[in-house]
Amino acid sequence: MKNHFIMFLTLLGVWIMLNNSLETSIVVSGVVLALLIPFLFCNHCEVFSQLKLNPKSLLYTFLFITTFLWELIKANLDVARRVLTPSLPINPGIVEVKTQLKSKIGRIILADSITLTPGTFTVEIIEDSLFIHWIDVKSSDLEESTKIIVKTFEKYLEEMYG
Amino acid sequence: MEQVIIITGILLIILGIFGIIRSRNLVKIVLAFTLFNTGLNILMISIGYIRNAGAPILSQIPGQGEIPNIVDPVPQALVLTAIVIGLGVTALMLAYVLKLYQDKGTLDINSFKDLKW
Amino acid sequence: MFVIIAIVLGIISLIGGVIALFHKKLVVAILAAGLVSLTASIIFLLLAAPDVAMTEAAIGSGLTTVIFLYVLNKIREKNG
Amino acid sequence: MGNLLIEIASGITLLALLLGLIRFIKGPHKVDRVIAFDTMTVSSIALIVFISLLSGNLLYLDVALVYGILGFLGVVILARYFEKGL
Amino acid sequence: MNKETLELIGGIIAIIGSLFLLLGSIGLLRMPDSYNRIQAGTKASTLGTMLSVLGAWFFAPAMVGKFVILILFVLITNPVSSHAIARAAYHIKVPLSPRTIVDKLKDKYSADSDRMAYKKKVKSETE
Amino acid sequence: MVKNTLILLLTLGIGLIMYDVYEDFKFQESLPLLGDYYARNAASETGSANLVTAVVVTYRGFDTLGEVSILFLTASIISFMFKYKEEHATKKEYRPASELLISSTQVFTPIMLIVGIYIFANGHLSPGGGFQGGAVIASAFLLMLLANPGMHLSHKIISRVESISGIGFVLAGVAGLVYAGGFLDNTVLSKGEFGHLLSAGLIPIIYIFIGLKVGAELSNIVSTMSHLPKENN
Numbered sequence: 001m002k003n004h005f006i007m008f009l010t011l012l013g014v015w016i017m018l019n020n021s022l023e024t025s026i027v028v029s030g031v032v033l034a035l036l037i038p039f040l041f042c043n044h045c046e047v048f049s050q051l052k053l054n055p056k057s058l059l060y061t062f063l064f065i066t067t068f069l070w071e072l073i074k075a076n077l078d079v080a081r082r083v084l085t086p087s088l089p090i091n092p093g094i095v096e097v098k099t100q101l102k103s104k105i106g107r108i109i110l111a112d113s114i115t116l117t118p119g120t121f122t123v124e125i126i127e128d129s130l131f132i133h134w135i136d137v138k139s140s141d142l143e144e145s146t147k148i149i150v151k152t153f154e155k156y157l158e159e160m161y162g
Numbered sequence: 163m164e165q166v167i168i169i170t171g172i173l174l175i176i177l178g179i180f181g182i183i184r185s186r187n188l189v190k191i192v193l194a195f196t197l198f199n200t201g202l203n204i205l206m207i208s209i210g211y212i213r214n215a216g217a218p219i220l221s222q223i224p225g226q227g228e229i230p231n232i233v234d235p236v237p238q239a240l241v242l243t244a245i246v247i248g249l250g251v252t253a254l255m256l257a258y259v260l261k262l263y264q265d266k267g268t269l270d271i272n273s274f275k276d277l278k279w
Numbered sequence: 280m281f282v283i284i285a286i287v288l289g290i291i292s293l294i295g296g297v298i299a300l301f302h303k304k305l306v307v308a309i310l311a312a313g314l315v316s317l318t319a320s321i322i323f324l325l326l327a328a329p330d331v332a333m334t335e336a337a338i339g340s341g342l343t344t345v346i347f348l349y350v351l352n353k354i355r356e357k358n359g
Numbered sequence: 360m361g362n363l364l365i366e367i368a369s370g371i372t373l374l375a376l377l378l379g380l381i382r383f384i385k386g387p388h389k390v391d392r393v394i395a396f397d398t399m400t401v402s403s404i405a406l407i408v409f410i411s412l413l414s415g416n417l418l419y420l421d422v423a424l425v426y427g428i429l430g431f432l433g434v435v436i437l438a439r440y441f442e443k444g445l
Numbered sequence: 446m447n448k449e450t451l452e453l454i455g456g457i458i459a460i461i462g463s464l465f466l467l468l469g470s471i472g473l474l475r476m477p478d479s480y481n482r483i484q485a486g487t488k489a490s491t492l493g494t495m496l497s498v499l500g501a502w503f504f505a506p507a508m509v510g511k512f513v514i515l516i517l518f519v520l521i522t523n524p525v526s527s528h529a530i531a532r533a534a535y536h537i538k539v540p541l542s543p544r545t546i547v548d549k550l551k552d553k554y555s556a557d558s559d560r561m562a563y564k565k566k567v568k569s570e571t572e
Numbered sequence: 573m574v575k576n577t578l579i580l581l582l583t584l585g586i587g588l589i590m591y592d593v594y595e596d597f598k599f600q601e602s603l604p605l606l607g608d609y610y611a612r613n614a615a616s617e618t619g620s621a622n623l624v625t626a627v628v629v630t631y632r633g634f635d636t637l638g639e640v641s642i643l644f645l646t647a648s649i650i651s652f653m654f655k656y657k658e659e660h661a662t663k664k665e666y667r668p669a670s671e672l673l674i675s676s677t678q679v680f681t682p683i684m685l686i687v688g689i690y691i692f693a694n695g696h697l698s699p700g701g702g703f704q705g706g707a708v709i710a711s712a713f714l715l716m717l718l719a720n721p722g723m724h725l726s727h728k729i730i731s732r733v734e735s736i737s738g739i740g741f742v743l744a745g746v747a748g749l750v751y752a753g754g755f756l757d758n759t760v761l762s763k764g765e766f767g768h769l770l771s772a773g774l775i776p777i778i779y780i781f782i783g784l785k786v787g788a789e790l791s792n793i794v795s796t797m798s799h800l801p802k803e804n805n
Binding site for chain 2: 579582583586587590593594597599600601602603604606607608610611614615616621622623624626627632634635639642643645647649650653663697698701703707720749766777786790793797800
């Protein structure tokens, strides 16, 4: 039920932004469509059902987005420096990290954020360990690399989704 | 700009026909057919193009005797359906290719000589 | 500016077509055909035909590729 | 002034497309070609947005939107084909 | 804020974005193996496209909905495609470059029994 | 050797013909007769801002009807050729998709569906229409099939959606014949205010039918091709 409610809000937002206007006819048709689509095509979806809806999680969502954007720009500049240096200072490797997140939405947001910050990306997810390709391996130890890569995002995501 | 685009379309058509004649592999022939299709579409759209004219989407109803500055909508309507039909034809051709492959176990066009006498 | 864009897109689509015809691996040939479809879509946009460009985008980006690859998958399965 | 800046930006984007094409031609492995294709698709979204600004018709943005939502499908299809998951 | 200033800011942001796109392509050319090419190529071009679209927004402030949804689509679809192709590349054993220091996934993949168990688990989940 | 020379000669000949086409190519300076008529009158006659939509749906509606039936024929030929039999259905062997792809599919599929609906509901205002929207909807089902190759799209639902929208399309055309000027005349409903979502008479409704029909047909093709039998039966 919660899944359907959040899906309804998402789809309504997407519909209004696609049409780029707030006329009555558009809002009414959007409400009808956003009610209809999850009930027809989303019987087994449970992605959104672990989402928490309280003020604290909203605050953490905001903090997470700012952290993420900052990390994105910082990491991009870092990769830019590496690419443009003539000697190509890279140090690649695949390391293993652990995550404590259990909910599906938290895990996909974590994996997506790791993938989007250049320098690291997720190669494979097996149960609660993620295998990360890292362009500049600072440590091949499990705890050490978990601390460097995952903890920046995980502390916010834990508050948001548990 | 129009000359460049027309040359591109014509070269794609020649490339497609050359591929259809020369290739031995059945899948390659279908692929060459899609290239030919794309080149033909580009050529047909450029027939309706008018220099410095906009897309055929109006922002208000034109008044009496006023001609809006737009390109010709008729070739666009024809090509619109041609692309979708092209997908259907490609799917049908590939289904036949798979059926032939399951019968003979090869994709070489030279081994299908049943109707040759 | 549109002239330069048209020249570059023409070069890309012709090279894509040549790769699609002459490369030995079928997968690469199909990928190159997808590249031709991508550039053709932008060329339609330059010719002031957004409807056609959108059709080419919607069909060329996923459906054509997947139909080719489903057939290729069966052929590969039989060859082991 | 604004148009000039957008023209410069689209020129740089075209250069990026050409460099991607070089990797597409060279690519020793088929995976490299898929990566080059992905990069070119993402860059062409930016190119479509620039064209829509230069020609002054903002309705062209809908085409970029279709590429934004469907552009990743081709790469996912090829990836599933490579790992025998189709 | 008059129109001229807005267009100047937007143009500069768009040029920065296109420079990131160029950077991604240069990285695609220079990196030694497929995995590093994914690092440089698809990720830098994601940020580049987002910045270009953001810059274009300054030229037409009224179309805010379409630009926001375009940025969101690029943001959510790109990691999925690069993860999928990286996983496929590892599965078909695309060689890692000789400069690689450590490969933790190799041990996991060579132990065949583990992988089978994992397969079974995923299959039962999806059905 | 002889064959290669022949191929080369043939290509050269086609190249010469094409060169002739290029030499004689005259760029249009103004709209031709038919295009001129459409440019002047189509907007006020049909109430649609997008003239391509006006041409496809009303002026050349019969073409569209034929085109949709060709697509239907293609889809049914393919599904007859590779008939899906319950008893021969072997368990498909495939590598499962990664968890990230499976979870993301549940988020992307509804969004893709709503983008497809946006594209064909706004066919009379912005670029887009039934064919494009149908292709986007079929891509949404394709993504579900990619994440979960064992899944079967229900043929019953597909055929029902297709036949209902086909009947709706023809009925809309007949309504135009009865209540307005001719087959597929869209002025049965009022033309409404130019440039709004609810305007242009019957055009949005006809395009919704076309979009559902094209989407169902393309999904059917994709679904049949994804369950191709291994051996000839």
